[in-house]
Amino acid sequence: MRKIKVGVLGGSRGKTMMEYAVKSDECELAAVCDFNGEVLASLKTFFAEKGCSVALYDDFDKFLSCGIEAVVLANYANEHAPFAVRCLNGGLHVLSEVLPVATLREAALLADAVEASGKVYRYAENYCFSRATREMTRLFRSGELGDFEYAEGEYMHNCEGGWGELTRFSRDHWRNRMDAFYYSTHSCGPVLHATGLRPVSVTGFEVPYNAKTSRMGCSATPFAVEMVTLENGGLLKSLHGIAPSRNSVWYCMYGSKGKFESGREGIGKGTDEVSISLDGVTGEAYKTYTPGDELSDLAETYGHGGSDFFTMRSFLRAVRGEEDDGIGLFEALDMHFVGHFAHISSVRGGVPVAIPDFRDPAVRARCRDDDASVFRPGNDFSQNPVSRYPTPSYPDSLYEEQRAAHEKALADLAAQKQG
Numbered sequence: 044m045r046k047i048k049v050g051v052l053g054g055s056r057g058k059t060m061m062e063y064a065v066k067s068d069e070c071e072l073a074a075v076c077d078f079n080g081e082v083l084a085s086l087k088t089f090f091a092e093k094g095c096s097v098a099l100y101d102d103f104d105k106f107l108s109c110g111i112e113a114v115v116l117a118n119y120a121n122e123h124a125p126f127a128v129r130c131l132n133g134g135l136h137v138l139s140e141v142l143p144v145a146t147l148r149e150a151a152l153l154a155d156a157v158e159a160s161g162k163v164y165r166y167a168e169n170y171c172f173s174r175a176t177r178e179m180t181r182l183f184r185s186g187e188l189g190d191f192e193y194a195e196g197e198y199m200h201n202c203e204g205g206w207g208e209l210t211r212f213s214r215d216h217w218r219n220r221m222d223a224f225y226y227s228t229h230s231c232g233p234v235l236h237a238t239g240l241r242p243v244s245v246t247g248f249e250v251p252y253n254a255k256t257s258r259m260g261c262s263a264t265p266f267a268v269e270m271v272t273l274e275n276g277g278l279l280k281s282l283h284g285i286a287p288s289r290n291s292v293w294y295c296m297y298g299s300k301g302k303f304e305s306g307r308e309g310i311g312k313g314t315d316e317v318s319i320s321l322d323g324v325t326g327e328a329y330k331t332y333t334p335g336d337e338l339s340d341l342a343e344t345y346g347h348g349g350s351d352f353f354t355m356r357s358f359l360r361a362v363r364g365e366e367d368d369g370i371g372l373f374e375a376l377d378m379h380f381v382g383h384f385a386h387i388s389s390v391r392g393g394v395p396v397a398i399p400d401f402r403d404p405a406v407r408a409r410c411r412d413d414d415a416s417v418f419r420p421g422n423d424f425s426q427n428p429v430s431r432y433p434t435p436s437y438p439d440s441l442y443e444e445q446r447a448a449h450e451k452a453l454a455d456l457a458a459q460k461q462g
Contacts, residue, residue: 247385
């Protein structure tokens with residue numbers, strides 16, 4: 044098997060993809076690009092310890108021209124699309140981390156680039172590939188669940204503990220500027236991937252700011268809900284957020300032949316476990332089990348409970364022209380648009396908003412000039428609000444206190460090690 048030469052943009056989140064490339068016989072990790080000198084220094088040590096020769100760049104143009112065939116984009120979540128377009132226009136295949144785009148204009152330009160280049164684009168929405176969600180996909184596509192009727196997806200991530208470090212103690216960091224709906228692909232994505240159904244409209248709701256968001260200094264409210272209508276008339280409830288009081292990942296689906304439900308994060312085996320009640324399988328009874336196949340144990344040695352393994356594997360199979368279960372561009376946009384238009388719905392008072400289908404060039408053309416995003420530097424939140432609720436005004440001292448607390452924690456840890 045010929046090894047595909049892969050480059051990674053983003054030396055922090057991209058570490059899992061680098062691990063895959065180092066271990067795999069399918070590809071060769073040829074280069075890594077990052078714009079942070081400290082990250083590059085740590086990678087130099089990382090690869091030296093593994094005995095790997097990998098070129099390191101802080102210049103993206105030089106990175107693109109170093110002989111790689113495919114690029115994994117693991118840079119800042121609000122900056123993937125412009126780099127993806129440059130890669131595709133340069134004749135390179137792309138695996139993009141979450142999010143696919145920040146604006147509708149970016150979505151149109153990305154779709155144009157994918158179609159014009161003929162190169163592979165895959166979206167690394169890894170929550171589609173946990174043990175539970177892979178089993179949900181298998182059961183639905185084999186017909187065991189029957190016709191889709193209703194589903195719920197939940198991704199609640201209490202980020203407060205490491206928020207200051209994640210945001211570099213800056214109010215202008217993209218995580219401190221995003222709205223509550225932007226991580227919808229973790230909660231709705233697995234259901235859309237399993238069913239193959241397109242979302243056609245969405246209504247968005249969010250809870251008010253609270254004491255936790257005040258401590259974090261973020262523009263997003265704690266969490267949000269999307270109620271989504273799919274093309275067959277079925278409904279999907281998508282719940283996610285960065286500041287709930289507890290973490291939770293969970294999925295369920297109702298079909299005309301029964302029900303599927305994953306375990307919940309932190310309870311029992313979590314999303315490694317599923318419970319099913321299906322006409323042709325269990326009758327009225329419920330069966331609870333840990334699903335698995337020939338790849339499950341191998342995948343567990345990779346990040347995010349093994350799901351990162353499948354995003355990389357599917358991408359490389361697609362590049363080789365083999366059958367894969369990866370997420371293509373328009374499926375990625377469908378997942379993202381659930382949150383994008385739910386945000387608009389919430390700001391408008393919770394009215395339903397239609398979700399456009401970018402597979403149609405005419406639809407794409409109507410959205411081509413829409414470059415609005417709360418991520419944009421200098422965005423006027425009074426004109427392009429981040430929430431239906433008034434955006435809090437946090438003092439500079441909040442971020443300074445976060446930095447001081449982080450530095451104290453590091454000092455205390457160092458003192459404990461010396462003691």
